[in-house]
Each structure stands twice: as structure tokens, then as C-alpha cells.
Amino acid sequence: MTRCAPGGGGVRTSRSTRDNLDKSITLPPDEIFRNLENAKSFAIDIGERDERGRGPDDEPLYEISVQEEITARLHFVKFENAYIETCLDFIKAHLVNTETKVIKATGVDKEDEMTCLIKGCNFVLRNIPHEAFVYVKHADPEFRFQTTHPDIFPYLLVNIGSGVSIVRVESEDQFERIGGSSIGGGTFWGLGALLTKTKRFDELLQLASKGQHTNVDMLVRDIYGGSYESLGLTGDLIASSFGKSATTDKEFTKEDMAKSLLHMISNDIGQLACLYAKLHNLSRVYFGGFFIRGHPLTMHTITYSINYFTKGEVQALFLRHEGYLGAIGTFLKGAEEDNPNQYSWGENYAGSSGLMSTSPEVHPMQRARSGTFDMLEMDRLERQLVNLPLLLDASSYVPDTVDLTEDAMAREYWLSCFEDALDGVVKRAVASQPLALDAAERAEKFRQKYRHKLQTLRHQPFAYGSLTVRSLLDTREHCLNEFNFPDPYSKAGFVRSLISRIKINGKYARPWLVDAYDDWLERLKGPPHKCALFFLLSRGTEIILASNSGPALNDVTCSELAIVTERIAAMDTVIRTALNQDKLLLVQSGSSSPCLDLSRLDKGLATVVRERKTDLVVIEGMGRAIHTNYYAALRCESLKLAVIKNAWLADRLGGKIFSVVFKYELAPP
């Protein structure tokens, strides 16, 4: 199963239970613990264990991971210490007594902590697109998300908790702690507390953000009057951290000392990380731990340090879900008998709270909220997702045509567009469940949730990595699912949709916006294709008809297509013969989106594509061929076909609404 089953998952915590919960703790929001009751197993990561259960803030965080019994979904919740008792009471009352529950906690087996961390890291790198990012302080956006490389190993993980652990990860099961340092987050916090009398980690960071380290540090120019050119040292390089306080009697401000301390520690860790990366010939270095955990200031100082020491050869990479690694790893370790790596996973945008990283003074409220409850939900797909074997270069393939985190105008348009369309979607959702009494109520909740998501994305476009039309569509699907509208377009829509698509060719006057139709006709005079992926039905070419595994908008799903195809076959000899001779295959794509990510296709489809020596790929529809894959380079011939059903987009592409795109690309030489 790839999604929340109707009526399953999310909202079934009974009203009374939730009320009791609300009474006893006021907060948290009722959605936080909602999934615990249906959980099959759950894992608790008791936070930064080297703080003896205390996190970096005065109110340390706990993490809980839950796997639901009915839906194949993982829930990870981080919440403040204050709620741990409530949580445990809830667990005890509702979960422990049932036979099916399995309780795992990393706190128990100390030896497993690092193992869990690495497992979690491997998991997010493998399963969450745009998990890793580079931080660029003055850029807009400040996050540059990395396309997930198909082969994630080897890499270096620098975990900066109280101290620093530097771990080389070789494979899923092999890692080695190759170095470490006692100068870590605990040192910033501990020394910072002694120097500034400020006991809170976040406050120390705030102080640091306002300080001038040059008042405390001795710079190269303080010694030499300028740069030390023969040694390649610039004048503003720190020669000695806190060097000025050695010989001066004046008082230093808390801000300046905190800043100096931050630089000292970040630079040191940066240099160590670089040296270990060089020594072990590793180019991918991920930073995590509570010192990093989304703090822009520490991400910036670490990045700066890495750039300085490697002269740009190595990039400092951070992880969106770095704070969940331990919890994820704990769960995976507990679920090892299930072999979780045989599945694929996808982030559920409805259930995940997203990256809330902003500098403390800009969005103090958001940080506070984020610090209280953070959630990550992962949907499980029973099958593995892999690259389309025909991708020209899988490591550089980017499915989305426009990155809305970078294109502010496009972002503004599409966010408004989706907001404007919300009324219609709500209506359609209610209409899709005429027999459900609470459909209107649920649809209203969906509206609020999705609108809130859109508002959040307006301010934090990087919240889920890259922002694209695809991710906006996916988020809407996820939100609909959360409120039990798995398929608002079911029944009525799909046959009409299918039929309309087949008619495109005759309906629009040429020349089209992108018109390679003549080239294509010319090509058809040549030797027939061995096997086409997607949609073509003539000339003896085998056809793999890939369609969505799950519903998305009015797109036809694989199971629906099977029904339709059967009906057509009953009427049409060509289709019937093709099916009987195994020349027309219906295969699910692995996607449940109107868009298409060719790097996350069902493994079965990939196998068939390879076996049949597919030499033509046809990608059809605005979501699959325009919003995504418009620039995708393949190793074989391809057709990208769509009607631009959006005026703004048509205008951007230099056409009008209902312009036709008929893009025909040859195989590269």
C-alpha cells in the first residue's frame, strides 16, 4: 500500500480520548498523538542522551516514532520534555497492553546509538528527495538542495552533539568512527554559559548572532598590520581565538564572546572534518547533531570553515531531517525482521512539519513552535523505486522543470493558483463521497490544512526541500488523504479523462507551440521501434503502458486502466491481439502523482523496460511532460506531449492557453 487506506491512519483517535489528552496537557495540538493509537510498533529516542536526557535547550526534546498498524506509514514526533509523562501515560493506557505492540527505545542499549544514527542517515539519504542541502547565508533561498545521488556511499558524517564524532560510512551496515573531538556543542554551551552567564543554548546562539568576534579574537592584521602574503594568510583571518583577551584588561560583551566562541568551535570542527575527508578521500560530508539542527548561524559558520579549508573542493551538506536520524534508526533497527530496506518510502507532506530554519530573531515564534513539536511522516511503498534505466545520466536527472524556491515569480503565481483552486477541490472532495455524513466537515479541515501549508510555503519555500508544481500537487493529495479523501476524482472522471486524451491530436490546429509532429511522422517511415514505453499502439511495436499506482487528480490508475483496457479489448481486435500476444503490457509506474519522477519508478517497470529493450519513451500530460521531465534527457527517442491548460504557463512558454506541445527528441549519438 502506498497511502493511507480510507478511514485508516490519521484522524481516528476517538474524540473522547483526544479530549482527555487535551484536558491533561492543554497542548499539544490534537494531531500530535493521533496516530499512536493505531500504531503497530513504535520507537522512542530519548533525545540527546549525552545530556542525560536533556536536549540542547532548557526544554529538551523527545522523539517518538510510530508505525501504524493499518497504514504503512512511519510517524516521528519530537516534543518537549514537558510532555514526556503525558506521552508515556498515553502509551501505557492505549498501546502497551495490546499484544501486537512492540516497544523499542534507543536509550536502553547504549551500544546501538551510533548504529541507529547511521541507519537513520542512510534511510533519509536514500528515501527523501532533496534531503541534503548546502547552506548559503546571503543567497535567496539560503538552502540549495541536492539531487539525491543514486549511490549514497561512501560518505562522512560529522555529528556535533556535546562532542564531535566523525564517522565514515561505507555501506548500509559498515561504518567506522574514524575521529572525533571534545570541542563540540557542549563546549559552546558550557564555555558560553561560563563566559556570558547565559544558560540557554538558543540564547547563546542569539547572542552570537549579534556579536563581533573581531573585538575578542586576534586577527592576522592585528599582528602584521595586514595580510601575511608569503604564507597566504589574509588580514581578517583569525590568528588566535580570544587572543585579545589575553593582553587587554577591558571588558568584553557577551555577544562578542559568544560569537568568538562560535567561530572557534566551528572552524575547528570544519578543519577536522576536511582533514578526515581528505585522508579518506571522501567528497560528501554531512553535518548533524544539536549544534547544527537547523540553526542558520552554525550552518553558516561550519559552511564557511569547510569552504575555507577545502578551497571549495568539499561542500558542507546538511540534512532536513537530521533531528530524526536517531528515531528513524531506532525504528529501523527494531523493524529489522521486516527488512525495511526492501520497501521504498516517501515523505508525506501533510504529516511532516517541514524545515523551519530561520535565524532566531527573525521568526522567534516559528522556532519556538518548531521546537515544541516537530513531525515527520513517511509513507511506505511495498515495492522498491528505482531509476528509469533509460535516463541518460541518472545522477544529474532533475524531474522538475521549474524550481519554485529559485523562481520567485513562478512561486508567487503557483501558490496563488493552488489557493484559488482550493474551493473547487473542496467541492469535488465532498461530491466524491456522497454517502459520508462527515464529508463536509473533513473537507473543511482539509481546506484549512492545505491553506496553512500554502501560507507556510510562501514564507518558507524550502520547508520540504525543493518547491515545485509537483510538490504542491503532492502536498494537496497528501492533505486530501489525511482527511480521508483518497480519490476525489474516482468513478465519474476517469473514463472521460482517458477518452479526451486520446483525442488531443485532432482537436488543436497546427502549428502547435512546440511542433515536431512532422519530424515524428518522418520517423515513423523508418524502422519500427522495438518497444515503446507508455502510449502508442501500431506498427508491431511492443507497448508498455505505465500508469499511476495510486490516484492523483483525474489521472487514470493502473487498476482502472486494466478495467478500461479489458473493455476496449472486448470491442477492438488490435488491442485484444496485442494483449494476447503479450505486446501490450499494463505496468504500474510507482507514482501517485500527476507529475512523474523518473528516478523513483517501480522496480518492476524498470525490469520490463530493460527486458524489452525499450527504445521509445512517450511522456504525456502537463504534469508529466511540462511540469516535470520537459528537459529530461533519455538514452532513447522520446516524445513529450501535452496541452498547456494554464494561461499563465502558456504565456511563459510564449503561447496561449490550450497550446500543444509535441516534443520529439532523438536518442543521443
Add this chain to the structure above:
Amino acid sequence: MTRCAPGGGGVRTSRSTRDNLDKSITLPPDEIFRNLENAKSFAIDIGERDERGRGPDDEPLYEISVQEEITARLHFVKFENAYIETCLDFIKAHLVNTETKVIKATGVDKEDEMTCLIKGCNFVLRNIPHEAFVYVKHADPEFRFQTTHPDIFPYLLVNIGSGVSIVRVESEDQFERIGGSSIGGGTFWGLGALLTKTKRFDELLQLASKGQHTNVDMLVRDIYGGSYESLGLTGDLIASSFGKSATTDKEFTKEDMAKSLLHMISNDIGQLACLYAKLHNLSRVYFGGFFIRGHPLTMHTITYSINYFTKGEVQALFLRHEGYLGAIGTFLKGAEEDNPNQYSWGENYAGSSGLMSTSPEVHPMQRARSGTFDMLEMDRLERQLVNLPLLLDASSYVPDTVDLTEDAMAREYWLSCFEDALDGVVKRAVASQPLALDAAERAEKFRQKYRHKLQTLRHQPFAYGSLTVRSLLDTREHCLNEFNFPDPYSKAGFVRSLISRIKINGKYARPWLVDAYDDWLERLKGPPHKCALFFLLSRGTEIILASNSGPALNDVTCSELAIVTERIAAMDTVIRTALNQDKLLLVQSGSSSPCLDLSRLDKGLATVVRERKTDLVVIEGMGRAIHTNYYAALRCESLKLAVIKNAWLADRLGGKIFSVVFKYELAPP
């Protein structure tokens, strides 16, 4: 010239000048500036320049290097800031107006600082035996001096001043600053001052020596209750420096914080040094800078750190004259037109104040004194000194038979022995200069100086590296030289000495203490040797007669031997023929000691040894064959001959006074 010319050098600063000097500054002791007046050139290193002229203590040190005009000797003086004015006045009044003076100061040309440091480092490594040492805190002695390796390159120099510079030195002229860190001595001092309100560097070290870092640092066992075995982390490893001060509200003592800070910084530098050493495949890593400068505590913490991070593969090495590197390099750079590397140099034990390193609380007075004035004098030999080409393994050759720093009983005996002999030496010195009116006065000064040296060595046996009978003899010679007794044994002694040596064979009844005489006679029945080094005169074997370049005790010098040989040749046909046929060569050894260091021989001798294909080495005399070289392994046959003229030593070797040693060793297979 290899030594102070009679009447030259040291003591000629006029009484009146010295009095004026004394009046104006009370201290320094009159010997400090005594040599400035005769200086041909001098260099001033204005201390730790990155402190803007301030050293690590409240009274920073200045360094002056002087080269005398008459004698080939370098003087390096370090003294407190307080005396800089006096020094400059003195220089101005006495030196600047004369045409011959050249003034160099590193302070002027900032680009040269590192170059000078490296030049100085190369110089001491090349020219001062036992310059480098390993520090072993609980060992006795705590210093383990390293035999100077003939090839000093490549090495890593980690200079810990305010910050840290990590420099790879490839050759005499090639070096690269490959790394560095802002966490250095200035950080210890600066952060220490902020945390403890203690402004003096030495006091901070004293605080640290009394502290318990475990009260402030979070250890692995504080987190995990013990070790973290799967990661190989022991329980007492520091997980987070100052980690306990992050979460605890209690007050920490100054001592504990200072200790924690020291560990933090030392461990960090240690790890960086190790990583750079590994990355550049270097096994020799020298540490210097004011953070180190003889402080046992910092040498210990750095050593500990290096041992931890390299698992013993790399040793932390320190330098006895680390504090002089800048001054030496400054001088050498100034004297580049002289090509100083064509000479050899030797430490003058009379003029050098030696290593005074002890923990601050044990010898606070000595440290204070040492901090006020430190001196190093280097004697120049006009020729290069090299290894005897016949040494079996030059890199493992150790000239001295007994290391008195390790053998406490032997040390006690020899120190007393030399003290007891002092009266006799003084008498002989006076007698050697019957025409000098001030001989008695100078001899008395010699007595005081040498006795003081012996007393110092009793408490600081490591003051000049290794302590040996050879170094005690050398020190006596140097002290005699300093007071213008270059050769107390001149004239009267030497002929008698030479004659007596020739008679040894017939004088003592066999069997001798070591008696290989029969083996030797048997050998003589075999094929004659091609060329013998030293003393043999028969059977057609060529002879190289190596004798001292300068006087030592009653040993014959090369120039004296020339006279004697001439006289003998006039009387003896065999000798005359040998000389005429170039089969008897008189060559100076390069040594001015009754002992013999085969790794510092005159280059001319080494050339002849090689050219003549020498296959027998005869080493004769207690100093050359017993105190030194008794265990020396050679590539050819060797004879080691001596009469033990010391009851204690004879007893130790299992014999009686006047026991004969006749050691005959074959060439290794």
C-alpha cells in the same frame, strides 16, 4: 677556528663598561652583555611579535644574537622586556657607530618571521646533538633525547604561539605552511584570563597543574556509564570539553577550568598535528612556540594527545633551544653572504644556560631566573663535520657508552669525581700560564663557574641534552676556554703523554680485563689491512693518524703530532719512508675533546677514509674507547684499546684500576 682564541671573546668587556651597565640596570648579571662589544654583527628578535612585542608572561622576553668579531661564536641572549632600553642604549653607544656592525632585526621584515623560524629549526637540528627530545612525564629522567638523524628532512613543525602554524619543512630552503589553527596559546591565555581572572600565562599553567579536568569536562563514562566499546572509546575519554558546565549550575574552581582548557587545546592541536602528519606522510613532528617553551605541563598534554591519536606511531618531539629558533634564524638570514651552512657548529656548554624545564611549583626560582636571562652560545668550526663512513649504521650510532641522565649511580659518581678533580685542574691552569698576572683570578672564576655547572647538572642532568663523561669533560674545556685557559696541558705534557701511550703494551701483565690480543695476533698472520685509521705502523698497511683538531686534556693535537712525527721521522727510517710514500697520513679528527663522536668528524678525514678504502679502525684511550665508542659498531675490523685509569670505572667493568681493555671486533658478515 674551533674555539675561543687566547685572549679573545668572552671576558674583555672593560670593567668600567660593565660597571656602568650594572649601575643602570642592577641586573642583568655582568656576563649577559659581555660579548656585545666585540660583536661583528648581531640580530635582535623582538620576541613574540604577535603579542605586539609582548611575550607570554607579563614581562615578555627579547632575544639578541651576536656574532663576535674575533672568535667564531654565536651568542643568543633572551631577557625580559625591562632590559630592552638598556640593551638598545648599550648597542647605540658601543656598536652602532662603528663601521663594521650590521644590525638585523626580524621585527622589521614581517615576511621573514616564518623563514627565520624554520632556518633556526634546521640549524639546531643539524648542529646540536640531542637537540630534540621526547617528554615522558613520569619517567626519570622525564626527557628522552633523540640521536640526531643525519638527514633531518622532511619534518613537521607545529609552532604554538598565540595561534598555531603547522609547517612542512622539505629542505633547507623549502617549507610550506600546510595548516594552522586559531586555538593556540593565545586562546589558553585569553580564555583562561576570562574564566579565572588570572592574567599571567605562567600562573594559568600553575592553576592548571593543580586542577581536575573531570569536574568540568563531560567524559564518555558520564554519558554511557562506562566505555563505549563498539566505538573504541574508553570511559575516561573527554566527550565534551566544558560539557558539565553546560547543564550544571554549580561553580567551578579556577584550577579545574584551567586544566580543562589546557586539555581541550592540547588535544585539539595534537589531533590536527597527527592528521597533517598522516596526510603528508611525516613521522617527525616538532612542537614549539611559547605554549610549549619548556613547560612540562604543556609538553605532557601535547605528548599525551599525540600518543592517543597516532597510537604511538608518531612521537611528539620538543627542542631544547626552541626559544632561540627565531633569533638563530634571524642571524643566519643576516649572515647569508657568509654561507653559514658550510660550517659546523657546536654548543658551548660554558656560555649556554641549558634547559631549565621543571614544573612551575617545583622550581619556581629556577623558572623565574631562566625566564629573565637565557643564553645559548654556539662555537663555529670552519669545516663541516660528518659521520665516519665506516659506521655500520649512522642513524643508530650513539657515541657515549653510559648515559648519565639514565644511570643515577654513575651520574653521582662522575659528578663527584669531576668536582674532586677541580682543585688539580685549577692548579694546572694557573701553572700553564706562568707569565699571566691574572691567571689565579681567572682560574678561580673558572672554578666557580664549573662547580656551578656541576651543581646545576646534579639537579637538571638533562640541561644540555644527554649527560655523559664526554659532556662533563667538554663542559670543563669550555669553562676553561671562557676564562682564557685554552690549553692547560700545553707544552710540558704532550710528548710524555704520547710516549706513555706507545708503551702500554709492555707495561701491564696479561690476561687483561678485555683480552683479545691473541685473536689480534692471529689476525695479523692473515692478509694485511689495506688502510688503518689511527695507530698502527707495520706490514705495509697505510695509516691515517687522526688526532684532535684542538687541545683537550693532555691529548696530542694534530699540529703537535705533526711536530712529533717530524722529529721521529728524522730518527726512524720506517716512519720517514711511510711519510714520504704517503702511507702515513696525519689528519685532524675535527674533535677537541678527549672523547670521540664518530658522527661529527672532519669532512676531510671522512674523505681520506673513504678514498683509502680503510679496513681497520683503531680507537685508543679511555675517553675514545671506553667512555665513548665502546659499543660502536663499524663496518670494518676495529681495535678498541685503553687502560682503565679510574678505580670506580674499573670496578664497574669488573676489573681493577689500570686494567687493560684490548677489544678486537671483526667486520660484520
